[in-house]
Amino acid sequence: MAQDHAVPAQTGEITPVAIRPGIDLEINGERYRHTGDPQMPLLWYLREVLRLDGTKYAGEHGEGGSDLVLVNGKAVSSIGVPMSKLSGKQVVTVEGLADSKGKLHPLQQAFIDEDAIGCGYCTPGWLIASMDLLNRHKDPNDGDIDTLPNLCRCGCQTRVRSAIKRAAGVMKQGAKA
Ligand code: FES
Incomplete structure (x- = not known):
């Protein structure tokens, strides 16, 4: 009686992985490339990846306002904007308001x-x-x-x-x- 045989795994085979292009943006005057999930909200990128935790969670829709950052000079809710929308943009967080010598704005x-x-x-x-x-x-x-x-x-x-x-x-x- 015929038997099914598992096909042995081929060793050394390279599985092609789609190359995910990075998202280049500027935050507080520094350049960054995000290569993770493009749908990650900016708030989590700031807090969890860059450890810039001045910007705070302000509710699911940013209703409290403490998650605001400047994107190209305009205040936007960082929970509401995914990284995919930020290519080439300039972001300023509260950490970026003081000047380079630390003098407060x-x-x-x-x-x-x-x-x-x-x-x-x-x-x-x-x-x-x-x-x-x-x-x-x-x-x-x-x-x-x-x-x-x-x-x-x-x-x-x-x-x-x-x-x-x-x-x-x-x-x-x-x-x-
Ligand atoms: S919520 Fe405490 S200072 Fe505004």
Whole structure:
């Protein structure tokens, strides 16, 4: 009676593997190539791969605002943007706001000066959203600031407003100098 025989595995055979092209992008002025899952959200790339953990989880849809980063100068939710959308883009996280010598950005200094930081969980998102706002409005009023999507469970909103307005003044002075 005929018997089935397993085909012996061929040793030394090379299984072709599709080459996945990398995704090249710039983060805080440094160049990176992501060769992992193109659908990985930027938030997890920042936190789990690069260990840049200033940017925080803000809910499934980024509703709390603490996951905001700047992509080509605009604030975007890093949980909502997959790596595949970032080829050639420039990303700035809260870690990239200070200058190369570690001098704080006027916004960061203003948050300290106005005591606008409670537990600090929301602060990176406020800073990024404020950067975006100040790129669009050199002199924002309370109404402009209140359009920002960020939430603060520590109740710092009033002091955040003061900090943003203080930073706007400092930045205007700096632009004149
Ligand atoms: S400072 Fe705690 S959530 Fe805003």
